Amino acid sequence: xERITVTNDLSFSRIVHGAWRLNDWNYTTExxxxxxxxxxxQGITTFDHADIYGGYTCEELFGRAIxxxxxxxxxxxxxxxxxxxxxxxxxxxxxxxxxxxSKEHIIRSVENSLSSxxxxxxxxxxxxxxxxMMNPEEVAEAFSELKDSGKVRTFGVxxxxxxxxxxxxxxxDDKLITxxxxxxAYELENIQDGTLDxxxxxxxxxxxxxxxxxxxxxxxxxxxxxxxxxxxxxxxxELGTEDISEVLYAWILKHPATIMPIVxxxxxxxxxxxxxxxxxxxxxxxxxxxxxxxxxxxxx
Amino acid sequence: xERITVTNDLSFSRIVHGAWRLNDWNYTTExxxxxxxxxxxQGITTFDHADIYGGYTCEELFGRAIxxxxxxxxxxxxxxxxxxxxxxxxxxxxxxxxxxxSKEHIIRSVENSLSSxxxxxxxxxxxxxxxxMMNPEEVAEAFSELKDSGKVRTFGVxxxxxxxxxxxxxxxDDKLITxxxxxxAYELENIQDGTLDxxxxxxxxxxxxxxxxxxxxxxxxxxxxxxxxxxxxxxxxELGTEDISEVLYAWILKHPATIMPIVxxxxxxxxxxxxxxxxxxxxxxxxxxxxxxxxxxxxx
Amino acid sequence: xERITVTNDLSFSRIVHGAWRLNDWNYTTExxxxxxxxxxxQGITTFDHADIYGGYTCEELFGRAIxxxxxxxxxxxxxxxxxxxxxxxxxxxxxxxxxxxSKEHIIRSVENSLSSxxxxxxxxxxxxxxxxMMNPEEVAEAFSELKDSGKVRTFGVxxxxxxxxxxxxxxxDDKLITxxxxxxAYELENIQDGTLDxxxxxxxxxxxxxxxxxxxxxxxxxxxxxxxxxxxxxxxxELGTEDISEVLYAWILKHPATIMPIVxxxxxxxxxxxxxxxxxxxxxxxxxxxxxxxxxxxxx
Numbered sequence: 001x002e003r004i005t006v007t008n009d010l011s012f013s014r015i016v017h018g019a020w021r022l023n024d025w026n027y028t029t030e031x032x033x034x035x036x037x038x039x040x041x042q043g044i045t046t047f048d049h050a051d052i053y054g055g056y057t058c059e060e061l062f063g064r065a066i067x068x069x070x071x072x073x074x075x076x077x078x079x080x081x082x083x084x085x086x087x088x089x090x091x092x093x094x095x096x097x098x099x100x101x102s103k104e105h106i107i108r109s110v111e112n113s114l115s116s117x118x119x120x121x122x123x124x125x126x127x128x129x130x131x132x133m134m135n136p137e138e139v140a141e142a143f144s145e146l147k148d149s150g151k152v153r154t155f156g157v158x159x160x161x162x163x164x165x166x167x168x169x170x171x172x173d174d175k176l177i178t179x180x181x182x183x184x185a186y187e188l189e190n191i192q193d194g195t196l197d198x199x200x201x202x203x204x205x206x207x208x209x210x211x212x213x214x215x216x217x218x219x220x221x222x223x224x225x226x227x228x229x230x231x232x233x234x235x236x237x238e239l240g241t242e243d244i245s246e247v248l249y250a251w252i253l254k255h256p257a258t259i260m261p262i263v264x265x266x267x268x269x270x271x272x273x274x275x276x277x278x279x280x281x282x283x284x285x286x287x288x289x290x291x292x293x294x295x296x297x298x299x300x
Numbered sequence: 301x302e303r304i305t306v307t308n309d310l311s312f313s314r315i316v317h318g319a320w321r322l323n324d325w326n327y328t329t330e331x332x333x334x335x336x337x338x339x340x341x342q343g344i345t346t347f348d349h350a351d352i353y354g355g356y357t358c359e360e361l362f363g364r365a366i367x368x369x370x371x372x373x374x375x376x377x378x379x380x381x382x383x384x385x386x387x388x389x390x391x392x393x394x395x396x397x398x399x400x401x402s403k404e405h406i407i408r409s410v411e412n413s414l415s416s417x418x419x420x421x422x423x424x425x426x427x428x429x430x431x432x433m434m435n436p437e438e439v440a441e442a443f444s445e446l447k448d449s450g451k452v453r454t455f456g457v458x459x460x461x462x463x464x465x466x467x468x469x470x471x472x473d474d475k476l477i478t479x480x481x482x483x484x485a486y487e488l489e490n491i492q493d494g495t496l497d498x499x500x501x502x503x504x505x506x507x508x509x510x511x512x513x514x515x516x517x518x519x520x521x522x523x524x525x526x527x528x529x530x531x532x533x534x535x536x537x538e539l540g541t542e543d544i545s546e547v548l549y550a551w552i553l554k555h556p557a558t559i560m561p562i563v564x565x566x567x568x569x570x571x572x573x574x575x576x577x578x579x580x581x582x583x584x585x586x587x588x589x590x591x592x593x594x595x596x597x598x599x600x
Numbered sequence: 601x602e603r604i605t606v607t608n609d610l611s612f613s614r615i616v617h618g619a620w621r622l623n624d625w626n627y628t629t630e631x632x633x634x635x636x637x638x639x640x641x642q643g644i645t646t647f648d649h650a651d652i653y654g655g656y657t658c659e660e661l662f663g664r665a666i667x668x669x670x671x672x673x674x675x676x677x678x679x680x681x682x683x684x685x686x687x688x689x690x691x692x693x694x695x696x697x698x699x700x701x702s703k704e705h706i707i708r709s710v711e712n713s714l715s716s717x718x719x720x721x722x723x724x725x726x727x728x729x730x731x732x733m734m735n736p737e738e739v740a741e742a743f744s745e746l747k748d749s750g751k752v753r754t755f756g757v758x759x760x761x762x763x764x765x766x767x768x769x770x771x772x773d774d775k776l777i778t779x780x781x782x783x784x785a786y787e788l789e790n791i792q793d794g795t796l797d798x799x800x801x802x803x804x805x806x807x808x809x810x811x812x813x814x815x816x817x818x819x820x821x822x823x824x825x826x827x828x829x830x831x832x833x834x835x836x837x838e839l840g841t842e843d844i845s846e847v848l849y850a851w852i853l854k855h856p857a858t859i860m861p862i863v864x865x866x867x868x869x870x871x872x873x874x875x876x877x878x879x880x881x882x883x884x885x886x887x888x889x890x891x892x893x894x895x896x897x898x899x900x
Binding site (some may be wrong): 494497500554556589600 | 697699733762764
């Protein structure tokens with residue numbers, strides 16, 4: 001599988017696996033190991049986490065798989081996030097839902113992630129959401145300590161708009177290596193508002209969450225969903241597939257911003273569908289036909 | 301006529317002639333030559349084209365005038381554009397309406413423009429619209445080849461917002477020399493959203509399309525059109541003219557972004573009206589009175 | 601009181617006094633002197649003006665206090681603004697409401713301010729509003745002359761968005777030292793649209809006008825006002841105060857952009873309330889609870 005180089009000694013697989021709903025799948029540790037091994041066999045070596053996924057449980061479940069099969073760790077890149085505070089039985093000290101990007105919170109969050117994931121380093125740590133209370137000097141100090149101690153190799157952000165990314169970057173010694181944002185043929189905001197343009201200006205590859213738009217395209221009855229589904233089905237037929245998720249992935253993969261879609265499924269068939277998308281090459285006609293179906297009108 | 305310097309060896313006339321509707325005028329080649337000569341006599345030496353104008357016909361019609369009178373070429377600057385793909389009997393290979401800013405398309409489009417315009421160089425090539433699929437590395441390669449071969453002297457963009465312009469510029473060796481956008485007293489978007497501010501930050505003069513708002517001000521019955529027309533008429537009376545198009549041009553010309561209005565008329569009287577506008581100097585009171593009429597309220 | 605360093609030899613007090621409504625208070629010169637002395641005793645040494653405040657009267661009223669007690673000048677920093685033109689009996693030459701940021705107007709405005717304020721230097725001059733007709737080269741020339749002559753020590757802007765600030769800065773030799781904008785828990789625009797992010801990127805402290813939202817929170821009956829007032833009251837109780845203005849100031853003061861609230865009151869009790877806010881430390885839970893009450897929903 002194609003790999004995306006982010007630093008001299010770190011690259012991601014073009015398709016990333018997301019552990020967002022790992023807790024929902026009720027897998028045994030053996031099943032989780034199998035899922036991870038299936039991904040790696042397909043070339044998907046990058047796994048995306050966040051401290052809060054599954055109410056602070058998913059890192060732990062994934063970590064048990066690593067513990068059961070320690071050789072896995074060296075064959076993968078681990079991405080995780082911090083900065084959101086949720087009320088949860090697993091974090092009784094949390095009194096309300098808010099953000100916390102203080103130095104203390106970032107470092108504590110990483111310590112928890114390392115412990116849960118049963119690893120001694122994170123490949124990439126992301127600030128999960130732009131925090132209106134973010135003190136960039138504190139973030140810079142936290143990143144610096146975590147890097148110096150070897151606990152985190154690289155840093156990035158998630159859901160940042162241009163001004164937020166430029167502001168934080170100006171306080172950091174190292175380049176932020178990715179911005180993980182929502183992008184799909186259904187959800188065009190980050191394509192249209194300049195977020196992807198800024199990432200390209202910074203030569204920063206993008207990770208896409210909800211690349212399938214969370215199911216809206218598959219089952220939605222709204223005009224936009226129906227219009228887009230019809231067009232995806234038509235283009236799929238031209239490409240020789242009845243699986244419109246392959247077309248949705250292929251649409252993202254063609255974009256010049258070097259987008260790595262995050263596949264958040266526990267089913268090997270759904271994962272293979274994303275991998276197959278790498279083999280489809282949309283024509284410009286097809287790419288714009290899908291864009292037009294999503295927008296409801298042509299480009300000017 | 302005032303000239304706007306864009307590089308050491310290229311300048312534009314402050315008023316630009318636009319060949320957008322040349323095909324509609326049904327001129328003989330002799331009439332087109334006369335029109336061009338009239339422009340040049342008035343000091344309008346910069347002519348604006350696009351591959352797609354008139355369904356891919358206007359460059360050809362203009363080129364016949366150059367062919368009939370080859371001395372004209374050295375007395376003018378030719379601007380043309382590429383990047384929009386239209387379905388047209390003149391481009392049977394086009395299967396749908398979309399954008400194409402691939403290296404191959406840009407170079408092929410320029411070859412076509414050179415052939416149609418009967419010239420061996422374009423003074424300025426513009427990317428016609430911001431393309432969500434634009435690969436800036438390919439654009440950079442295309443520009444570089446076209447410049448090295450002498451086929452295009454300088455490059456710019458059209459209808460680009462700030463993030464799009466900054467992104468593309470970051471991949472290019474040479475400065476983009478203009479951004480051609482819609483600007484008029486009626487259509488304030490590019491004044492209000494920071495597009496002109498960015499051009500000023502880059503010391504990049506602006507070309508204005510639809511400087512008369514495509515007739516909306518002259519004949520519109522909407523509140524905004526009536527309000528603006530009344531104010532333009534009043535200011536025109538103060539300046540000693542009954543021609544509100546002169547006031548519309550003068551309003552743009554006073555803006556500090558160094559805006560070159562594109563006059564898209566085939567009638568010498570309309571062209572002369574733009575030239576006369578250079579002689580009007582609006583006061584700040586008058587400039588803001590027109591702005592307020594367009595916005596429907598005062599500045600804060 | 602905490603001081604905010606803006607250059608090697610200039611700092612502001614964290615709380616700034618605003619003379620916007622000085623004319624409305626109908627103070628004798630003695631009362632104005634008392635007010636100023638009260639501020640200075642509390643550590644508030646920075647006083648914010650504009651040429652237009654009170655219909656071009658407030659600088660004069662303040663200047664009488666300085667004239668009556670010349671020792672005051674050395675104990676304070678004077679900020680004033682220019683660039684708005686208002687019709688007023690005090691400026692019979694003004695024929696309409698508009699902006700004027702020409703070199704001539706800026707310099708004339710400063711001469712008037714110096715004469716009214718009875719001082720021979722302004723610590724900081726701000727361009728009051730982003731002017732769509734601003735010629736940045738003229739502004740740069742005006743600033744340069746005013747600095748060289750010793751009449752103005754530093755320069756800033758007010759109500760500028762990112763593109764306007766970046767554009768003007770690119771023409772200036774010296775850094776703009778502040779952007780004075782509306783910020784409060786009620787009015788979040790400049791927090792949400794990236795204006796404060798850009799100020800942080802430029803390491804530029806911010807002055808906040810209407811930090812109490814002009815009374816909307818205290819007496820408004822709209823859903824937002826009621827919701828915010830209830831939350832401020834609750835948080836106030838947690839902090840041990842019944843004065844929600846202290847909570848509003850504390851909310852701003854906690855923001856990492858280094859915001860200096862401008863207190864526009866002539867009553868010592870209201871001024872002391874702002875000073876007391878410096879002693880309150882909101883928790884992150886409290887800060888976000890107030891944010892959520894203002895937005896009407898949680899952060900994502």
